[in-house]
Amino acid sequence: xxxxxxxxxxxxxxxxAVAGGVQAAELNxxxxxxxxQGAIRDAWLKPFAKETGxxxxxxxxxxxxxxKAMIDTKSVAWDVVTENSAxxxxxxxxxxxxxxxxxxxxxxxxxxGARNEYGVPxxxxxxxxxxxxxxxxxxxxxxxxxADFWDVAxxxxxxxxxxxxxxxxxxxxxxxxVAPGDxxxxxxxxxxxxxxxxxxxKIKPHVAMWWKNGAEPVNALGSGEVVMALGWNxxxxxxxxxxxxxxxxxxxxxxxxxxxxxVKGAPHREEALKLMNYMIQPKxxxxxxxxxxxxxxxxxxxPLIDEARKHxxxxxxxxxxxxxxxxxxxWEKNGPAIVERYNQIRxx
Amino acid sequence: MAHLALxxxxxxxxxxxxxxxxxxxxxxxxxxxxxxxLCFFVGPIAGLLKEGFVRDGALSLANYRHLVDTPIYRIVLxxxxxxxxxxxxxxxxxxxxxxxxxxxxxxxxxxxxFFAVLLPFWASALVRTSAWIALxxxxxxxxxxxxxxxxxxxxxxxxxxxTGVMIGMTHVLMPFVVLxxxxxxxxxxxxxxxxxxxxxxxxxxIFNNVVLPLTSPGVVAGGIIVxxxxxxxxxxxxxxGGPAQRMVAELISYNISEELNWGLAAxxxxxxxxxxxxxxxxxxxxxxxxxxxxxxxxxxxxxxxxRRTPGGRVSVVLGVACAIFLLLPVIVVVPMSFGTSDFPIFxxxxxxxxxxxxxxxxxxxxxxxxxxxxxxxxxxxxxxxLGTLAALGxxxxxxxRRTWLDALxxxxxxxxxxxxxxxxxxxxxxxxxxxxxxxxVIGHTVLASPYVYITVRAALRSFDPALELAAxxxxxxxxxxxxLVMFPALLPSLVGGAVFAFVTSFDDVVMALFLTSIxxxxxxxxxxxxxAHDFDPTVISASCVLIGATVxxxxxxxxxxxxxxxx
Numbered sequence: 001x002x003x004x005x006x007x008x009x010x011x012x013x014x015x016x017a018v019a020g021g022v023q024a025a026e027l028n029x030x031x032x033x034x035x036x037q038g039a040i041r042d043a044w045l046k047p048f049a050k051e052t053g054x055x056x057x058x059x060x061x062x063x064x065x066x067x068k069a070m071i072d073t074k075s076v077a078w079d080v081v082t083e084n085s086a087x088x089x090x091x092x093x094x095x096x097x098x099x100x101x102x103x104x105x106x107x108x109x110x111x112x113g114a115r116n117e118y119g120v121p122x123x124x125x126x127x128x129x130x131x132x133x134x135x136x137x138x139x140x141x142x143x144x145x146x147a148d149f150w151d152v153a154x155x156x157x158x159x160x161x162x163x164x165x166x167x168x169x170x171x172x173x174x175x176x177x178v179a180p181g182d183x184x185x186x187x188x189x190x191x192x193x194x195x196x197x198x199x200x201x202k203i204k205p206h207v208a209m210w211w212k213n214g215a216e217p218v219n220a221l222g223s224g225e226v227v228m229a230l231g232w233n234x235x236x237x238x239x240x241x242x243x244x245x246x247x248x249x250x251x252x253x254x255x256x257x258x259x260x261x262x263v264k265g266a267p268h269r270e271e272a273l274k275l276m277n278y279m280i281q282p283k284x285x286x287x288x289x290x291x292x293x294x295x296x297x298x299x300x301x302x303p304l305i306d307e308a309r310k311h312x313x314x315x316x317x318x319x320x321x322x323x324x325x326x327x328x329x330x331w332e333k334n335g336p337a338i339v340e341r342y343n344q345i346r347x348x
Numbered sequence: 349m350a351h352l353a354l355x356x357x358x359x360x361x362x363x364x365x366x367x368x369x370x371x372x373x374x375x376x377x378x379x380x381x382x383x384x385x386l387c388f389f390v391g392p393i394a395g396l397l398k399e400g401f402v403r404d405g406a407l408s409l410a411n412y413r414h415l416v417d418t419p420i421y422r423i424v425l426x427x428x429x430x431x432x433x434x435x436x437x438x439x440x441x442x443x444x445x446x447x448x449x450x451x452x453x454x455x456x457x458x459x460x461x462f463f464a465v466l467l468p469f470w471a472s473a474l475v476r477t478s479a480w481i482a483l484x485x486x487x488x489x490x491x492x493x494x495x496x497x498x499x500x501x502x503x504x505x506x507x508x509x510x511t512g513v514m515i516g517m518t519h520v521l522m523p524f525v526v527l528x529x530x531x532x533x534x535x536x537x538x539x540x541x542x543x544x545x546x547x548x549x550x551x552x553x554i555f556n557n558v559v560l561p562l563t564s565p566g567v568v569a570g571g572i573i574v575x576x577x578x579x580x581x582x583x584x585x586x587x588x589g590g591p592a593q594r595m596v597a598e599l600i601s602y603n604i605s606e607e608l609n610w611g612l613a614a615x616x617x618x619x620x621x622x623x624x625x626x627x628x629x630x631x632x633x634x635x636x637x638x639x640x641x642x643x644x645x646x647x648x649x650x651x652x653x654x655r656r657t658p659g660g661r662v663s664v665v666l667g668v669a670c671a672i673f674l675l676l677p678v679i680v681v682v683p684m685s686f687g688t689s690d691f692p693i694f695x696x697x698x699x700x701x702x703x704x705x706x707x708x709x710x711x712x713x714x715x716x717x718x719x720x721x722x723x724x725x726x727x728x729x730x731x732x733x734l735g736t737l738a739a740l741g742x743x744x745x746x747x748x749r750r751t752w753l754d755a756l757x758x759x760x761x762x763x764x765x766x767x768x769x770x771x772x773x774x775x776x777x778x779x780x781x782x783x784x785x786x787x788x789v790i791g792h793t794v795l796a797s798p799y800v801y802i803t804v805r806a807a808l809r810s811f812d813p814a815l816e817l818a819a820x821x822x823x824x825x826x827x828x829x830x831x832l833v834m835f836p837a838l839l840p841s842l843v844g845g846a847v848f849a850f851v852t853s854f855d856d857v858v859m860a861l862f863l864t865s866i867x868x869x870x871x872x873x874x875x876x877x878x879x880a881h882d883f884d885p886t887v888i889s890a891s892c893v894l895i896g897a898t899v900x901x902x903x904x905x906x907x908x909x910x911x912x913x914x915x
Contacts, residue, residue: 033877033878060877061877063605064606064608065606069774073773090608163591208486209508209590210508210591212586219883222691223487223691223693225485225486242690335607336609343424343594344418344420344423347420347423347427347591347594348423348592
């Protein structure tokens with residue numbers, strides 16, 4: 001009897017082991033497409049899949065609303081998604097992301113300013129000026145600060161700004177003379193918001209288009225639709241690398257942090273954590289800057305990046321000095337009202 | 349004596365015939381579509397609208413009050429209706445010469461023009477938009493042409509403003525007016541024009557007194573369809589317009605996907621729905637809903653017209669211009685697809701097969717294509733079945749019920765797709781139906797059955813009831829009569845409706861965005877992802893493959909028709 005039970009137990013255990021092993025390890029990853037997702041794929045997803053044998057399926061457009069809908073309807077289709085600090089804050093408020101503790105992912109090396117309980121920071125990227133070198137060639141005056149962007153006399157021509165007010169409002173105030181460190185203090189008052197909106201009114205006649213996706217400002221600069229843009233440095237760099245007559249002005253930047261987040265109820269949680277642990281290692285953080293000009297989130301990565309590449313990155317110590325980090329708490333609280341006014345001003 | 353014999357209790361007689369009417373086969377035929385729409389259209393949307401009256405868990409009008417108090421919503425609503433109105437106007441104005449041209453040339457040329465009108469239909473609206481963006485840019489071909497021949501001093505802004513939206517939306521919505529207007533022109537008796545000419549009328553007089561009244565059914569039907577579609581649009585305006593052209597549907601989508609403010613989105617949806625229903629009601633009062641269903645009246649064209657009036661000749665030239673306008677993006681898109689750059693330029697600086705390779709090699713594109721085809725076939729079958737049955741049923745019904753059912757069966761066409769899509773997502777996802785395409789098939793069927801319904805209803809109206817009576821009187825059962833007499837007569841319209849249903853499903857973006865998952869996403873969803881977050885030129889090559897397939901199908905169809913005619 002004992003031996004029969006033992007045998008049965010063995011068979012069951014074996015079957016379970018086989019079943020567990022046969023089930024192919026998978027991971028569903030969602031990000032924002034284009035060069036950004038391409039860089040994530042080349043720097044992290046492909047090597048990770050090769051190293052661990054986990055099959056990764058990619059999707060795009062991980063809007064927080066969609067994630068919430070998935071959780072509410074128990075149909076979570078994504079495990080790891082990328083969000084910027086604004087979306088991360090919103091997602092935390094809605095309870096769609098899982099808290100990441102130290103024993104889940106080792107984040108010892110992460111820059112303190114980029115840390116967050118609910119996300120593993122993947123990169124630092126900046127909004128800054130990109131301009132056409134055909135309109136403003138080397139040797140003549142070239143725009144660098146946000147004040148230059150608003151100076152239509154010195155730097156004439158059409159511009160493009162983001163359709164979303166986050167980073168634009170901050171840039172408008174900095175252009176009006178507010179020190180980066182005081183921007184959110186000013187914005188906390190109604191007078192401050194009025195001041196920013198007045199700036200928008202001032203620049204509006206010179207804006208040819210308001211961009212909605214990260215590639216548009218680059219294409220608009222390349223095709224001559226505009227001579228100056230406020231856009232993301234990684235996209236500008238990609239345009240420069242592909243031969244477009246563009247350059248960036250580093251006088252003012254608004255920095256944001258990109259995060260990898262774990263969706264609550266993710267079907268492949270273990271694989272998701274493995275990916276995040278892989279991504280945060282300094283050597284892999286350094287890898288990312290090979291594919292897109294975004295800065296690493298851990299100081300330990302900088303020694304691994306050569307000088308030439310460092311100059312393309314927004315999170316070098318000198319650039320971080322003049323940078324303003326986007327305050328996602330501010331936008332979470334005041335976003336809807338500011339969006340309404342921003343739309344209203346431009347709708348006439 | 350006579351009146352004693354007839355002295356039956358009136359109530360039971362009435363009751364008996366009423367009972368017959370309640371459960372008549374006509375109602376049974378219309379029942380499937382009715383139940384389908386109640387479950388998957390009316391119900392979910394009512395659920396959504398309820399959210400508009402909720403704020404922080406309690407019943408309140410706060411959302412609606414916010415709409416009234418904050419200026420942006422009034423502005424956007426105003427812009428939406430202004431744009432829809434002007435788009436309708438421009439569609440009508442441009443469709444006249446084109447429809448006239450199509451109706452008054454020889455068979456072969458007419459077929460070619462039909463081709464020109466329908467082909468853009470098949471090229472996804474997204475891709476036509478990117479073709480326009482490549483054409484209308486500040487340094488694009490149109491501006492270069494106009495400045496080099498001296499019409500303009502410096503490049504004009506055709507994009508990201510009112511002009512851009514007008515061009516984009518007119519281009520997408522024009523076929524909805526051209527086709528009914530063409531039918532009206534064909535139905536028009538040309539001898540009337542000749543009579544007017546002989547009585548001394550000039551071209552303007554002929555147009556005002558003869559052409560306009562006789563073609564008004566077609567114009568009105570097409571116009572109302574365009575208006576209701578335009579009011580619910582947001583993808584083309586968001587790609588080709590600026591902030592002053594923001595439409596209500598975009599705000600609904602934004603409030604749902606970014607702000608997660610269901611209350612506000614539902615309030616906006618409520619306002620939009622009320623306006624659309626009000627337009628339909630006004631239309632019904634002024635013209636009657638059946639104008640929508642049968643756009644033509646009249647004896648039909650006699651022999652080909654002898655000579656054109658001067659006005660007619662001008663119309664021909666304008667008509668050709670309109671045909672070129674319709675075809676331009678499609679023509680431009682083909683060489684663009686052979687370009688190798690990373691964003692849309694026309695003409696492409698370099699040629700190669702890079703993006704075709706991307707389309708065929710990358711598994712996700714072929715997977716999406718098969719998913720779209722599979723969904724499209726299922727939707728076509730389902731919508732054709734439900735729509736035809738319903739049309740047959742309503743055709744045989746008494747008038748009071750008929751108007752209500754007509755309205756209900758047509759409304760899904762006019763409600764902005766995003767409202768239906770989001771309502772359905774919350775219904776279907778917990779049942780696990782999003783991952784296996786059931787949700788998207790249902791969603792598309794809701795969208796597509798009105799087209800089948802309208803087409804078959806129109807055909808039934810022009811079906812000669814004498815034929816039916818004749819067959820029945822000769823001893824055929826109803827099913828035999830249907831199979832041998834009615835069905836062959838309805839077949840062209842049925843096929844037309846089925847084709848419309850397929851195109852609606854194949855080309856839909858908004859429903860696919862919400863009702864599909866990674867595994868079964870459709871081609872338009874993939875294309876939209878390729879355009880919205882970054883520009884993936886594979887989208888253009890994908891569309892050219894589709895255009896090529898359509899051209900093949902249409903050509904084959906034409907050849908087969910010719911051969912049948914020759915026999």
